[in-house]
Structure formats: structure tokens, C-alpha cells
Amino acid sequence: MRSPFKTPFGAVFQNEVLVNSKRVAPYVLMILFTAHSILWWGWSAAATYGWGTNSDYNIFRNLQGFSFILGLPIFNAVLMGDPVIKDFQERVDPLIFSKPLSRAAYLLGKFFGNFFVLVCCQATFVLTMLLMQWFPWSRVVVLPTRVFPYFKHFLFFRGHLTLCPGSLLLYSRNTHSKCQDRLRPGSFFLFLLHCISGVLIAEPAAALGHSS
Amino acid sequence: MLKINKLNKTYSSHIQALKGISLEVPAGIFGLLGPNGAGKTTLMKILATLLEADSGTAEMHGVDLISDKDQARTMLGYLPQEFGFYPSLTADQTLNYFAKLKGVWNGKERKALIDALLDRVNLLSVRNQKVGGFSGGMQQRLGIAQALIGEPKLIIVDEPTAGLDPEERVRFHNLLSETAGENVAVILSTHIVSDVANICSRMAVIRHGEILVTCSPPEAIDQLRESVWEATVPREMVSALKSRCQVISSQMFAGLARLRVISKGERPGEEFTPATPVLEDYYFDLITRPEGSPGMAS
Secondary structure (H helix, E strand, C coil): CCCHHHCHHHHHHHHHHHHHHCCCHHHHHHHHHHHHHHHHHHCCHHHHHCCECCCHHHHHHHHHHHHHHHCCHHHHHHHHHHHHHHHHHCCCHHHHHCCCCCHHHHHHHHHHHHHHHHHHHHHHHHHHHHHHCCCCCCCCECCCCCCHHHHHHHHHHHHHHHHHHHHHHHHHHCCCCCCHHHHHHHHHHHHHHHHHHHHHHHHHHHHHHHHC | CEEEEEEEEECCCCCEEEEEEEEEECCEEEEEECCCCCCHHHHHHHHCCCCCCCEEEEEECCEECCCCHHHHHHCEEEECCCCCCCCCCEHHHHHHHHHHHCCCCCHHHHHHHHHHHHHHCCCHHHCCCEHHHCCHHHHHHHHHHHHCCCCCCEEEEECCCCCCCHHHHHHHHHHHHHHCCCCCEEEEEECCHHHHHHHCCEEEEEECCEEEEEECHHHHHHCCCCCEEEEEEEHHHHHHHHHHCEEEEEEEECCEEEEEEECCCCCCCCCCEECCCCHHHHHHHHHCCCCCCCCCCC
16 A cells, blocks of 8 residues: 555645745744743643642643634634645646646645644644643642643644634635535535534543543 | 647637637647737646646547546646746755656655756756745746656647746757657747747647647748848838738837838839748738638648
8 A cells, every 4th residue: 555645645745844844934833832831831820729730621721722812723724724825826736736636635735734734833832831740830739740631632622623624714715726526525524523523522521621 | 649629618708718729739849829818828728737628639649638637647747837836945845846746756766857857957056945046047947847757748838938038048948959859749839939930840820719820930931932021111101011011020210110021922112122031920921810811831
């Protein structure tokens, strides 16, 4: 079986990561998210009320705030959808589409390439929180070191919140990218999948956060 | 090599861009000449599988470029009239991306291919520079390099020399001439007549979505032998001469007008001297004729 990286989808995905790695914006986002993570570690409600800063509840609570304040879903969606429009504006599209590549592979490669970069940026928020466990303040309560809850909440809660509006935007932008016949049902299906996963996964995760 | 048969295209704005075009394109460089809005770019886009034709076929090596797009794309290289690259990527990274899209997955093979292409278009020394800093000519050469990936059988170049300085133009002509071979057809769409005269072995003239004529440049020039006359006259005389003779071009300079006219076998006036016909004379004569009049060659 051929590696997904050796497909047109993989080529577009890798190129999108490469192009983003040369932009300033992802690094600015990483610094911003890291700074906020430090701020919310030492000066948030957890420090004020004496909650365990690395408790399930506080991790989930911080991610909720992060998702809606810092990583506004629609902002994420634009970051994932706009590179497609930009290719058309900058006239790279005729060079791409004269190659043996389907529009579906192109759009999905773009979408997931940008999603990957965005998730890497957002992961700095969680990774900083994770690392801060080894630098306890006198004013914060730190439970024994834990790793899993950070990944669990980040991937399930944050990931689905990012993909959900992203797929919706992909759905709407397909009108401009001339392949709505193939991609529209796909992106609508993705949107439904994220909504369902939001109910099935994020809610129990939130309940778990409250209980711990 | 390429057989185009009754190709039609009407845009949603009801503009009929192609009116049943039929054409045979042999190996070598084939020039497609026509004024702006003649339908050249529409035809190029259809052949490059970027635009749907309403009807007709375009067959090459048993593959219909209109219906079998995936197969067609493996054997074509396309350099559009207007195109862009990712400005932050280097020339090397840009070609690497397009080579992957063309299906060159083996890393070593891809590297060797990119090295060879960059060398061929004289960009090897700037391979690690960002494309955003390239001049127009360098971008055009990188454009042709991406079109050559995967040894295409059909190369389509749409208005490639517009905006290039004379040196870059000659360099580009040489590059195209080296590329065209026994098994490769290059379609050069342009409104610059000298481009066709310099490098094309065959040509067609298109106007209002119809092919007016198909011939070789020497054949076209031959038809005007001993028919082209030239005169430099005061400006005031131009309108009188235009009503009397078939003027194919007039150039103003320093209060005078240099006219070129066609007159078969008969000197149009005392002020006229015989001139050596060039392809531009043939082209201007053809496209200024009223619609429906017969072509001069076929």
C-alpha cells in the first residue's frame, strides 16, 4: 500500500506545512499562546481559589477559555479555508490543476495541512501548561505530575472545536473552488461527524473534568 | 500528433469563444496567432484540461484530452498566460512540489530531475533563492521548468514572452526550440508575430473563435512575394492612400507615415517601392479582412 505522503493529497499537505513554516504568523501565535498559558497557570482562578492547577477540571476549564477567547473558532476556520482562495487569487491554480491531481485531493490536502499547523500552534498552550508542572509557584496548588489529561482534553475538545467550523467553512468555500459536487457532501459529513463527536466525547470529558 | 475536431465553447455570458475549431498539430513548435479576444486562451485552457468544452474532441496518442483528463494531465505541460508561485518558497522547493504533483515520488529521481531542469533553464545558481525575489524572466523560466516535468508529449505555452526584455525573449525562444522534438509538440499561443516567425515550423491564425488559416511561416510569406510595397509619405496623404490601396500597416514618425500596402503585380503609386514581405504583413492582411472572405493559404 502506498504511503499517504506519496499521493497528491500528501504532496499538497506537505507543501502547505512548508509554506506555513516560512510565515511569521504561526510563530507569533505560538508565542502568544505560550504567554497566555503561563498567565493562566499562575494567575487564573485556580491560583485564586486554590484548585489543583493540573487537575482535570482546571485543564478542561482553561481549554474552554482558550478555545473561545484565544482560538476563536471562526478565526481558525478562516486560517484553514483561506489558503485555497489565496491560490486562486495569486494564480497558482492553473499550474496545480494542470497536473494529475483531483480537486478533492487538493482541497483536503490544503485543509488538513493548515489544520496540522494550527494544531501545532495551539499545542504550545497545552505543552506549556504541561511543562509548568515542574515549576511550581508557592501560590499554586500542583497535584502529582500528570500527562494524559492534557492530551485527552486537547485532542478531543480543542481538536473537534477547530475542525468543526473548519469543515463548515470548507463546505461554504467549495462554491468558489469549483468542485462542490465532490467535496460538499464530504465536508458536510465531516461537519456532522464533529458535531456528533462533540456530544459523545466533549460532554463526558467535561463531566469527567467536573468530577475530578 | 494532436488532432482537434470541431471544438466548441460558449461562455455563460453567451460569448461564443470557439466555433467548431478543427486543427492538426504536428510535432515541433506550432504557433497559434490571433488578436486579443480571438479565443486563443480559451483553446489553450481546454487543451490544458482547465476548462470544459461544450462539444468536440482533442485526441493525442489515443487519449481524448477533453474526456480523459487524468490521463491527459500526465502527458501535458502547461505554462499559462498569467500564473504565480508561492513567493516564500525557493525555486528548488517549488519544482519539488510540482514534481510530486506530477507523480515523481522517488526522492533521488526527483532531485536529479530538478537539478537537470534548473540547469536547463539557467536557474541552478539561484535554486535556493525565494521565488518572490525573481525577475519576470526568471519566473517565466521557472514556469517552463515546471511545465517540462515528467517529459510531457504536449507543451502548451500561452503568451509566454509578453513583458519579457529582448534578451530574455531570445533565451526563451531557444529553450522552446530545444524542448520541441520528434515526439513533443509545443503549442505557442501569442499575438506577437515575430515569435512565430522566429521559432515555429507550423502556424494557425485564429480570429473570433475560428481558424482562418493553417500553414508554415515560409509558405505564408511566399504568398505575398512581389505583392508588398512600402512608402514614406506626409501624414496628410495617408487617408487618401488608404482609400486607394490595401494598407496593411502604417507607422507614424516625425510628421511622416511609413505605409506598407499589398498590391498584386501592380505598383500602387510612384511613391511606393517594392518591399520584402514578412510574416507580419501576412498576419495583418489576414486579420483585417472582413469576415467570410477566403484565406490566402490552407
